[in-house]
Amino acid sequence: MRYFCLLSRKSTSHPNLDLLGSIKRFKINYLPSEIKHTTATMDIDAKLLPCARSQLLHIFKAGVASVMPADLIEKKVRLVDNHLVVDGISYAVTENVYLVGFGKAVAGMAHSLEKLLGRRLKRGIISVPRCSKMHCEANRSSVVEYREGAEHNQPDANSAASTELIVELVENLTENDTLLTLISGGGSALLFSPKPPMTAETKGQLCRRLQNAGAGIAELNHVRKLLSKVKGGGLAKSAYPARVLALVLSDIIGDPIESIASGPTCPLGAENPGRAAIDILRKYNLYDDLEEDVKNLLLKADENKSKENTILDKGKFKHVENIIIGSNSTALQAAEAAARDYDFDSAVLSSVVEGDVKNVSYAYAKLAHIACHALENKFSDKQDFMAAVEKENIEILKVSSEKLEKAFETLSGLGKGKGIVLLSGGEPTVVVKGSGKGGRNQELALRFSLDWLSEIAKDPTLAKYFVLFLSAGTDGQDGPTDAAGAFGYAAVRPKIMSNLGEILEKKKSTQSSEQVRELNDKIKQIEEMLPEHILKRNDSYNFYLAFENGKDLVKTGLTGTNVMDLHFIYIKKRNCECDN
The missing domain is CATH 3.40.50.10180 (Glycerate kinase, MOFRL-like N-terminal domain)
Structure with a gap:
């Protein structure tokens, strides 16, 4: 499995890779030539992602078990x-x-x-x-x-x-x-x-x-x-x-x-x-x-x-x-206890998250941005941290001042090499306009992948941190699918773009008109798989099913309980500096 550094060494422009038009906050381009070399960061991510997925899934299941x-x-x-x-x-x-x-x-x-x-x-x-x-x-x-x-x-x-x-x-x-x-x-x-x-x-x-x-x-x-x-x-x-x-x-x-x-x-x-x-x-x-x-x-x-x-x-x-x-709070408390099994620090933020997944995803990405800055000691004190939170539009998460203050204390005291999990829950909503297959949790995870990538584009220092998001329903069924939810992380779109770049490079050296047609078909298929296009079709389930062979889907089967959804943001500083 290949993982890619979130920021390329150079800023590269390619007309066929600019597929987002006016959606500038997601406009980050990658070419194979920029990611061929295995860096320390890529090696770390290759180990971090499978392990972190497994750990967050264990924490999620512990939350569900507490409300059986x-x-x-x-x-x-x-x-x-x-x-x-x-x-x-x-x-x-x-x-x-x-x-x-x-x-x-x-x-x-x-x-x-x-x-x-x-x-x-x-x-x-x-x-x-x-x-x-x-x-x-x-x-x-x-x-x-x-x-x-x-x-x-x-x-x-x-x-x-x-x-x-x-x-x-x-x-x-x-x-x-x-x-x-x-x-x-x-x-x-x-x-x-x-x-x-x-x-x-x-x-x-x-x-x-x-x-x-x-x-x-x-x-x-x-x-x-x-x-x-x-x-x-x-x-x-x-x-x-x-x-x-x-x-x-x-x-x-x-x-x-x-x-x-x-x-x-x-x-x-x-x-x-x-x-x-x-x-x-x-x-x-x-x-x-x-x-x-x-x-x-x-x-x-x-x-x-x-x-x-x-x-x-x-x-x-x-x-x-x-x-x-x-209730959802019961599950969050159990999940927080399970996080300690992995020696993670944790903070429960809210059990009443609701509203459109677009706004919820944006708020979670902003919150993760602020959390990373807190880990970088960029806030002089608690008031400085609270002012930064107030400045961003994250009211939709309904995090109380008391919870935010506790989160700041936890972030400020995080030991070297440790990870932290920010836990929330609730029930966001999706306005369905497309004819695809998916659910609010899978869509939230996919949206977070784009929103977090956008935050990194605006602040490259965030690439120092490995961030993994999980959103899943405690009943085990997200929309009309067999998945409870999905994981989201910044490398999702770059992975697709790198595959597209490889095909475009191959097309340049291809003389056969038949092969060119085949490559054009592949290019079209990959373009359709870009997350921003998937979200327009509300087709998050089919996206995750195809992406990385479905490894980012959360599948538990029907659980026999329901206290809405759980949302986790896992943050850990990498042991290397990303090349900028």
Whole structure:
């Protein structure tokens, strides 16, 4: 495998290598003549990249392992006499415990709780995605019924039937019963029961029309909850007066319990939810077209809210305890601990990264630039460092001042020859305009490769540092692909450009018209593989599959959990000086 020094000895221009047009920040050209000689830097990178990939993958897997559903229950939940102790906090439970759950990760949670509760668990119904049941088949007993549904993560007849059974179970509970409710990402499609007279079809049509009209996610979710028997606190109301303990695995930025699986154990926040829904529908000119019985349903919602207030205390249900048992922060903490296995220093920066991957990638590249300067002792003190951060546009990463100060202390104290990992997480988004195949993590990694290369072009001293970026989804699936994510680094584009340069040189000495045509075809293929062209097609998966035989793809298989994505930036100073 060949690796290339990031900066050439000379600045070279070649008309056929300038393929970026006006995208000047990515305009760095390479020719084979400039990279034929094996330098110390290239030797170091040849060793660093495979090793660093393996190490970051281990750290990522440690983060994922920390939020595996069954392990979370075994680590965080204990039964002590008549109390369930979760993360050291005790919750009273009765002798009769019932279990319901819905989401992509609840099967493992249910299995562990069944072992923990023993005879105290009387019955359970778990609504899981298709293909989940076979993973827990060997662990099942007659006490808990595992039901599949929501194919392609959409509500269907199977998830609706499972929901009716869950509602029937909880409606028959008394004050002598305890209901354990397991909630994770994907639960909204698996717990699905429209309020009559709405049907699955009419509710779906209305929500699609509302979305297409430009409604925001908060507006859309409010209407969805109001038209559901179980969302927006509906399940908790059905379970009253039984005591409800909800164990939640968060897959949403900031861990808002009212939004995870559409908040079946959290009351609607609006004082007059029916009026609020009507106002939303009128705003988008949809209210007047509703059937009269649906309008009446919305009007009666405020009356029901008044009745609901009798079981509320300070905006929360009196009989419900909602407990986050795992989140992106949990995975980041475990990943940070795993980094110490390799004697890396580390700093957790943020678990709430969101926004367009273009802006997220740019911010990460700027952050890596500042981190390298800190390692070069270019900041006189903490205030100087903070001023440099403030100057750059990295607000999208939502790193607190406290986290930045700790990161500066870690960077300033990094021992000679040691590497550092900057850890973040969240869920950026991609605006899909092309017809390619990929996912937000692979696209983020590829964009970082270009953005970091651009930073090096502007500041050649950055070539002293080996920088490797990893972005991967904790569920093991990034978009409609079999990859969880990918690695990104500055040498990605130069590698392609060097191959292109070799073919162009070969073309110069070729006399055969047939060979020229073949070489022209190869040139066209390579040009199409340039990252900036791949990104326009949103084809990051096929890029990584072809580039370096797929070695930069992160493949874990479906993990059975989901706490969004993890992003790592690994930085280590090379033991040589790059030729400039």
